[in-house]
Amino acid sequence: MAPKEVKVRLEKLKALIDKYRHAYHVLNKSDISDEALDSLKHELKKLEDKFPELITPDSPTQRVSGEPLKEFKKIKHSVKMLSLxxxxxxxxxxxxxxxxxxxxxxxxxxxxxxxxxxxxxxxxxxxxxxxxxxxxxxxxxxxxxxxxxxxxxxxxxxxxxxxxxxxxxxxxxxxxxxxxxxxxxxxxxxxxxxxxxxxxxxxxxxxxxxxxxxxxxxxxxxxxxxxxxxxxxxxxxxxxxxxxxxxxxxxxxxxxxxxxxxxxxxxxxxxxxxxxxxxxxxxxxxxxxxxxxxxxxxxxxxxxxxxxxFSPKESTTAVLDIIVQVGRTGTLTPVAVLRPVDIGGVTVSRATLHNDDEINRLELKIGDSVVVGRAGDVIPDVIKVLTELRTGKEKNFHMPRVCPVCEKTVEKNGVNWFCVNKNCPARHREGMYHFVSRKAFNIDGLGPKILNAFLDYGLIRDISGIFELKEGDIAPLERFGEKSAENIIRSINGAKKITLARFIYALGILHVGEETAIDLAEHFRSLTNLENAEFEELNNIPNIGGVVAKSLYEWFREGRNKNLITKLLKHVEIINPKKRAPGKLTGKTFVLTGELEAMSRDEAKAKVRELGGDPSETVSKNTDYVVVGANPGSKYARAQKLGIKILDEKEFLKMIK
Ligand SMILES: [Zn+2]
The missing domain is CATH 3.30.470.30 (DNA ligase/mRNA capping enzyme)
Structure with missing residues (x-):
């Protein structure tokens, strides 16, 4: 190649390499494979080796330069570099x-x-x-x-x-x-x-x-x-x-x-x-x-x-104590009582510790200094224990061997401890919060705080009691002015008509989540049918396993629960589901995991149901399709393991069109 041609070639190579560099590193577009780009660079390098006088300081080959420095030279800024x-x-x-x-x-x-x-x-x-x-x-x-x-x-x-x-x-x-x-x-x-x-x-x-x-x-x-x-x-x-x-x-x-x-x-x-x-x-x-x-x-x-x-998502504080809460299903959950600390703009004084395995994993002791953070923006977690800051006065924590609420025995099931006393008061209070929650009776303005007040003042003894409350009953409670008492009564009355699925979900039966409640409502079509169902029938419903069937069967045979239903039915009108017309997805079971772009997961489930299909929460060999959106969970891996047909969002949208 003549020197003049070499020069032209060099300029072109440099421009092209620079174009791809810009596309890749500045615009985040990959227009060429790494190998191809390397080969362009290689050619440039070879030409420059041959004609070193043509090397310019802006050549891509000059990016990786020569010898290590002995020290850095100082450079005085022409305009001061300020900080903010x-x-x-x-x-x-x-x-x-x-x-x-x-x-x-x-x-x-x-x-x-x-x-x-x-x-x-x-x-x-x-x-x-x-x-x-x-x-x-x-x-x-x-x-x-x-x-x-x-x-x-x-x-x-x-x-x-x-x-x-x-x-x-x-x-x-x-x-x-x-x-x-x-x-x-x-x-x-x-x-x-x-x-x-x-x-x-x-x-x-x-x-x-x-x-x-x-x-x-x-x-x-x-x-x-x-x-x-x-x-x-x-x-x-x-x-x-x-x-x-x-x-x-x-x-x-x-x-x-x-x-x-x-x-x-x-x-x-x-x-x-x-x-x-x-x-x-x-x-x-x-x-x-x-x-x-x-x-x-x-x-x-x-x-x-x-x-x-941004307000920091993590902060350090001290664990003053570890207390144990008893949930609606009897689960004992250890909770760290923190020295109040600001995380993400709100003051936090509690962090969940999940179970005693988690406490052991963290090697947490009462009195420890810890890093706490909000992962999902709800209840903060203890992320790390700063053992270097220990004084020697920290105390070990042990899960109690009796329920901290009813003092009856507790049993371990999996990683969690449970209070097995079905009449444990803790269970019922949590169950009440659940009963009025958004996906259950959805009673606006009736949160745990107000329910606690009702219970503490003896205004209600169980959840059916809320339907008997009068405005005047609750108005004297200090924290409500006339207006909010009126609003609460109005929302309670507004919630008296409820679908069968929501009603089943609201009962807070162990292992019966929202999806299972919908499946049960679809299958039985009336509360009486469900109440009278034998274990075998429950166990044979698709998507309902033996554990769930057992839990349901036992729940409806418990005297306390029978009484509750009788009392509730005095006030509540249940809307039974209509027989569904068969659709193009009839008989097909879908599990959704990850985020979809076009719609929320709830919308997608509703769509599947509308077309006669059954959305489910768990992947099993009876699942027909697993729809995988962005950031899918463990369900995706399970579907792959079981060889279930996997749909991406595009395929799914096509199917429900
Ligand atoms: Zn208990």
Whole structure:
């Protein structure tokens, strides 16, 4: 190849490799296989080896560069790299916004809201379209020269179309996936694991050997642009994107009011699990750059921007005691009494410990310092015991050998202990909460707190008593004003008509969940039929196993329960299901697992039922189809094991169309 041709070929190769690099690392699109891209790079490398005078600093081959450094050079920032003040609540944020408003009383104040990455801040300087150096923040005035290492980061363009001298600021971060993979490797090699993604990003960039940095596969998100005199911060983001930098894209927003900031904050907090990087809040800046600079700097932080962090999902506190609750089915559940602590914006004083196996697994003692967190946003869990903080005064916990409520014996069944006394008062109170709950009688405004008051004041003795309450009975209870007493009575009266399935579910029979209740209602079509059913008949219903059949059979033969039903039927009108017309799914049993995009799981079940099919909760060899959505549970694995036909959402939607 003639030198002139070589030059043209080189330029084309570089442009193409760069295009794929941009598509893959900036746009997250994979337009070419790794092997194919490697082979392009290989060709480029061979040509450059032959014609070293043609190597340019922006060539993709220059990403992995030579020798380890002895030490980092210092680089003085031309414009100070400031850090941001943190706020954690809407209230604190409002305080900041009001201070800004006072300093800038005239005109509309627009905010730019973007992701707050948990990584390492970098400053990249380009001259004549080429990356000339990259530095860490350091103390804000002077950082360390990490140019060699930054060159290995695929999402940093080595060349840009802009020829002016510009400075790009952004964050070097690592995906959660890579973070976990690297820590796994560290562990394998008996090296220290990184505590968080920020430490890992910093540790990877402050490496004298760029090969280590390259192996860490860091990513770069740009958020500031100095040197182009953009009027708006949003304009800087636009310009950065055009120059080939990755920005927060769809997760960024111009907000015109405080409320818009709050809703953006909420949206990002909810999307957090889907974002592949660790983010710990949003950064809100005054969008108008002139106002931003007029607002100036206090200490090391600019007045015009703030980090609006997410409230932490984990916190540390002390376990003051472990108490045991008795549930509606008699299950004994140990509960940690915590020193009250704020998690995710609410004060928490209890955490579930599930069972004594869990306590043993955690090696938890009363008095321990612990990490507590909210996993599913409901009842917090104890995640970890900080044994390093023990004083020696901690006490072991033992599950009681008698029921803490009725003092009768308890028995272990699986991982749980049960109070076997069917008349245990604890059972009945929990059963009452269940009775009025949303999927049962759905009595609005009648929660555990009010039911407890009814019971404590002796207004009712069992759940049928609620149907006899009068407004005047409950009005004197201190916590209700006239109006809420009236509302409660109205919702109780409104709940007197109920479908058979809901009625069965409301009874709180052990092992009879919502789906089973629906199956039973469909099969028996009246309460009397169900009450009189023999064990054999119950056991022969599809989806109902021996354990459930036994539980049902025994429940309806218990004198107490018979009395309850008699009392309830004085007030309650049960709507029996109509005979279902056969549909295209008649005789087919479906189990749904994971999230569907087009509809909720309840909607999908209703659809299956409407077409004559039977939705079920458990996968067995009688299951015809398992519909698998996103993030499926163990049912998916079980279906595969049993060789059940698996449908994805598309196939399922086609079937129910
Ligand atoms: Zn008991």
């Amino acid at each position: 003040e943190d706020v954690f609540s809407a209230e604190e944020f409002s305080g900041w916004a009001e201070r800004i408003r006072k300093l800038e009383p005239s005109g509309a104040l627009e905010f730019y809201s973007e992701l707050k990455f948990d990584g390492l801040a970098l400053s990249l300087v380009y001259e004549d379209g080429v990356l000339v150096y990259a530095a860490t923040r350091g103390d804000g005035q002077t950082g360390e020269d990490v140019t060699q290492n930054v060159r290995t980061m695929e999402s940093v363009p080595l060349g840009i179309p802009e020829k002016k001298r510009i400075e790009v600021r952004g964050e070097a971060i690592i995906t959660n996936k890579n973070f976990n993979a690297i820590n796994k490797e560290q562990k394998k090699k008996d090296l220290k694991e990184y505590a968080n993604s920020r430490n890992l990003a910093a540790g990877s960039l402050r490496q004298l050997d760029p090969k280590i940095t390259a192996s860490r596969k860091l990513d770069f998100f740009a958020y500031d642009l100095i040197g182009l005199d953009e009027k708006l911060h949003s304009g800087e983001h636009g310009a950065l994107g055009e120059m080939g930098f990755k920005t927060g894209g769809a997760y960024e927003k111009i907000c015109r009011t405080k409320e818009e900031v709050f809703s953006h904050h909420k949206k990002i907090a909810e999307a957090r699990g889907k974002i592949p990087y660790n983010i710990d809040g949003i950064v809100v800046s005054v969008n108008d750059n002139r106002i931003f600079s007029r607002l100036g700097v206090v200490g090391k932080t600019p007045r015009g921007a703030i980090a609006f962090k």
